[in-house]
Amino acid sequence: NAGVMQNPRHLVRRRGQEARLRCSPMKGHSHVYWYRQLPEEGLKFMVYLQKENIIDESGMPKERFSAEFPKEGPSILRIQQVVRGDSAAYFCASSPRDRGTDTQYFGPGTRLTVL
């Protein structure tokens, strides 16, 4: 059973470009979480999605950031018009159910660098 997969592992963008980060949850998991980690800091919650639904996006910046988890395919975190402050590691986690289990399994992350 493959773990949470994220790609790309490293992404370099110039200011103003768009960044698309993909996350494939573990098999059988229908709940996806996105977290952001700035250098030397802990992870900060961004958004929680179930298939075709955004459940909680309280940690997402109001502008330029969006997320989706379609019926088919991976979850996508999209950052439009990137700025240098968006440089961070973005982690995806998945779990099989909402409150039935506590464990979230993390992927290896995508390290975004904005030049």
Next chain:
Amino acid sequence: QQQVKQSPQSLIVQKGGISIINCAYENTAFDYFPWYQQFPGKGPALLIAIRPDVSEKKEGRFTISFNKSAKQFSLHIMDSQPGDSATYFCAARDRYSSASKIIFGSGTRLSIRP
């Protein structure tokens, strides 16, 4: 109130010694307290977790001590080994959160000296 405060920021321990990392919280709605281990360039991995109805949980060399009245919990790594060198995050989950989102501490960078 959603914060989890973690200390120390960094820690150096001799091989074979005991590593202790402390965390404190304010939100009494937190009902699940995991610890994550993260190696450079990797995602966090669940190490051990505890619920507030238990005062201690031990798994191998790793022990969580939980003090509900003080709203504090700590991770003890016994017989610390060089392979334990990593960043450790305490965390908590709010039972009333619709997202089951995890609130992370700021992390402790642990180095075990051979």
